[in-house]
Amino acid sequence: MFTPTMHEILTIQLGQFSNFVGTHFWNAQVTKPCTRFVSKDSYFTYGEDAPEPEVLHDVIFRTGVTQRGIETYTPRLMVYDLKGGFGSLKKFNKLFEDTDKNPTDAIDFTWDQNVQQFAEEEYPKNEYLQNLEEEEKENRAQQNQMEIEEQEEPNYHLDEQVHLWSDYNRIFYHPRSFNQLTQYQLDNDFKPFDVFSYGRDAYDDAEKELETYDENFRFFAEECDAVQGFQFLTTTFDGFGGFATSFLETIRDDYPKTSIVTFGFSNPGDLTNEATYFSSYFCRSNKKQSLNTAFSTFNLTELSTLYVPLNPPRANELDSLGWSRHLSLDASLPYHTSALLSAGIETASLVYRNKKNFTPMCDLLSRINWRQNTKIGSLSLAFPLPIGQPASGYGDVSKIVVNGRRSIFKDLSTRLDGSLEESMITQSLVVRGVPTEKDSRYKPTRSEFISELLDKLTTVNGMLSLRNVVDTAYPLPDSHPRFFSGLDASGLIDAHPRLRLQTRQHFSYLYAPVPHTRSVPVISRLSTTTRTRHTLQEQIHALRTINLKQFPEYSEGAHGLTEDDVGEVKEKMYGLAEVYDES
Structure with a gap:
C-alpha cells in the first residue's frame, strides 16, 4: 500500500527560463506561506477542521533540521544557472545561515601581506521581495493562526519589476539546491552559452571543480525512501541542452530503469518571426538555436522515459482560443509565458502527486508510451477552463470543448494551427477546480458536468485516455502575473459585474472592480499525438x-x-x- 513517506521525486532545473517556469511551480505549492493573506486554494491546509489535503507534499518536498535546530521543509530540487542568474538569492538563506559566524570566518588566509577583499555589488531586491520580508517578520507570531482576515492584496506591478526568476521567488531553498556555472555569465555577448557542445563541456568542468553530482545530487537522491522518478526542466536552444544530456547520462549510469520526464523549453525570445529572421545576426542565432534544439531533442528523447518539448506562446497564438479572452498575456515577458507553461506542468504532474488517486510516475509514463516507441509527448492546456457558476449550469460543454473548429486546448508542444486534424495515441487528462453546486436542484451537477466534459474530450480526441479529477483549483499567489480578466475571485466567468452603492453627497451605482483572481479551474492534457511528427x-x-x-x-x-x-x-x-x- 502506498504511504506518503515513499515515492519521492527529485526535480532538476537547468537555465534561466527553466527557472522562471520552476519558480511559478514552487510558488504555487505554498501560496502565501508567511504573509497575512491565506488562500483558500492553497495546497497546505492546517488545523483540526481543515480538509484532508489532496496533494502529497512529501513527493517533491523534503524535511530537514538546520545546524541551529530549525525544522525545514524545502523543495527536493537542484537549480542550475549561469553566473548572475540567481539575482538577489543567496546560497545560505535565513533558514540556513549561521548568525554566530561572520561570512569571512571560513576563509583561511595564508598570505601574510596586506589582503584586499573585493565583493560584487548585490543585486537589488524589488518592492515585492522587500515587502515579503517585512510581512514574514510581522507574521511570525501568527504562524499557528490559520484563520486570518482576508484583505485585498497590493499590486506590485511585477511586469515592470521582474527581470530574473529570483525577482518573484517566495520559497526558501536548501543550500545544496543552488549550483552556479561560473564559467559563463548571464547575457554575456562576448562569451555566450549558446552551443550544445559548450553545455557538455561545462558539465564536465563543473563536476571536476565542484562535484555537484556526488555532493548535491546524491545528497537529495540517497535520502529518499524510494525514488519514483526525476523531473527535468531545461532549455534546449542553448548550452543547457548539452548540459542536460551529460547530466542524464550520469543519472542513467546509476538509475538505468528509473522514470525520467524531461520538459524542454524553446527560446522565449521568439527569434523566428519574419521581421528578424533574415537579418544576419538573427539568422545566424536562429540557426544555432535550431541546431541546439535538434541535438537536444534527439539526446533527451534517448535518455528520458518521456520527453515533452514546450514552446512559450506567441502573441498571435492565443487569439483564437475561447478562453484567451480572459487572458491578457504579454508574450514578450518570460514572467508571463513561463506562468502559462508552469500551470500546464504543475497540473499534469498532479497525477503522480495526488493523494486520493495516486498513480506512480512509472505507470503514467508507461501508459502514455504504451507502444514503447513514442517517447516524445505533448502538453496542452486550457488556462483558465472557461466555466461559469454552478447555478448557471457551468456552461455548454460542446462550446467549451470546441470553439468552432479549434480545440479549446492550447498545444504547448507544437506551433501548429489548432484546427489541424490530429490522431491521438493516448492522453492523460486532469481537470481541476470545478466548484461544487450548493443547491442539489442545479443541473447539471458537478459530477455530471465533469463526466460530460471528459466524455466529450475522450470521444473527440482519445483512444486510450486516463482521467483525473482534482477539487483544488490552480492557486494564484501574489507572485503570479495579474493577466486574468472577466473572472471572479475563484476564476469563474463573471457574467454580471457586481454593483456597489457609494455615497458621496448623493447615491450613485458604480461598477465595483472585479476582485483579484486567487485561483482558476484548469484542464491539462499530457499525450502522444501524430502532431509530433511535424515538429520533428x-x-x-x-x-x-x-x-x-x-x-x-x-x-x-x-x-x-x-x-x-x-x-x-x-x-x-x-x-x-x-x-x-x-x-
Whole structure:
C-alpha cells in the first residue's frame, strides 16, 4: 500500500527560463506561506477542521533540521544557472545561515601581506521581495493562526519589476539546491552559452571543480525512501541542452530503469518571426538555436522515459482560443509565458502527486508510451477552463470543448494551427477546480458536468485516455502575473459585474472592480499525438539546411560536433518522425 513517506521525486532545473517556469511551480505549492493573506486554494491546509489535503507534499518536498535546530521543509530540487542568474538569492538563506559566524570566518588566509577583499555589488531586491520580508517578520507570531482576515492584496506591478526568476521567488531553498556555472555569465555577448557542445563541456568542468553530482545530487537522491522518478526542466536552444544530456547520462549510469520526464523549453525570445529572421545576426542565432534544439531533442528523447518539448506562446497564438479572452498575456515577458507553461506542468504532474488517486510516475509514463516507441509527448492546456457558476449550469460543454473548429486546448508542444486534424495515441487528462453546486436542484451537477466534459474530450480526441479529477483549483499567489480578466475571485466567468452603492453627497451605482483572481479551474492534457511528427520534420529540415562549417564553435572542446554527428542525428530523427505517422 502506498504511504506518503515513499515515492519521492527529485526535480532538476537547468537555465534561466527553466527557472522562471520552476519558480511559478514552487510558488504555487505554498501560496502565501508567511504573509497575512491565506488562500483558500492553497495546497497546505492546517488545523483540526481543515480538509484532508489532496496533494502529497512529501513527493517533491523534503524535511530537514538546520545546524541551529530549525525544522525545514524545502523543495527536493537542484537549480542550475549561469553566473548572475540567481539575482538577489543567496546560497545560505535565513533558514540556513549561521548568525554566530561572520561570512569571512571560513576563509583561511595564508598570505601574510596586506589582503584586499573585493565583493560584487548585490543585486537589488524589488518592492515585492522587500515587502515579503517585512510581512514574514510581522507574521511570525501568527504562524499557528490559520484563520486570518482576508484583505485585498497590493499590486506590485511585477511586469515592470521582474527581470530574473529570483525577482518573484517566495520559497526558501536548501543550500545544496543552488549550483552556479561560473564559467559563463548571464547575457554575456562576448562569451555566450549558446552551443550544445559548450553545455557538455561545462558539465564536465563543473563536476571536476565542484562535484555537484556526488555532493548535491546524491545528497537529495540517497535520502529518499524510494525514488519514483526525476523531473527535468531545461532549455534546449542553448548550452543547457548539452548540459542536460551529460547530466542524464550520469543519472542513467546509476538509475538505468528509473522514470525520467524531461520538459524542454524553446527560446522565449521568439527569434523566428519574419521581421528578424533574415537579418544576419538573427539568422545566424536562429540557426544555432535550431541546431541546439535538434541535438537536444534527439539526446533527451534517448535518455528520458518521456520527453515533452514546450514552446512559450506567441502573441498571435492565443487569439483564437475561447478562453484567451480572459487572458491578457504579454508574450514578450518570460514572467508571463513561463506562468502559462508552469500551470500546464504543475497540473499534469498532479497525477503522480495526488493523494486520493495516486498513480506512480512509472505507470503514467508507461501508459502514455504504451507502444514503447513514442517517447516524445505533448502538453496542452486550457488556462483558465472557461466555466461559469454552478447555478448557471457551468456552461455548454460542446462550446467549451470546441470553439468552432479549434480545440479549446492550447498545444504547448507544437506551433501548429489548432484546427489541424490530429490522431491521438493516448492522453492523460486532469481537470481541476470545478466548484461544487450548493443547491442539489442545479443541473447539471458537478459530477455530471465533469463526466460530460471528459466524455466529450475522450470521444473527440482519445483512444486510450486516463482521467483525473482534482477539487483544488490552480492557486494564484501574489507572485503570479495579474493577466486574468472577466473572472471572479475563484476564476469563474463573471457574467454580471457586481454593483456597489457609494455615497458621496448623493447615491450613485458604480461598477465595483472585479476582485483579484486567487485561483482558476484548469484542464491539462499530457499525450502522444501524430502532431509530433511535424515538429520533428521541422527540425530535420533545419539540420538539412545548416552547414556546420559555418559554425566552427560547434567543433570546439572535448564534445565538439562533426558533420558525421549531424548526419547521424538527422537519420535517427527520420526514424522518430515515422513513428508518429498517421499510417
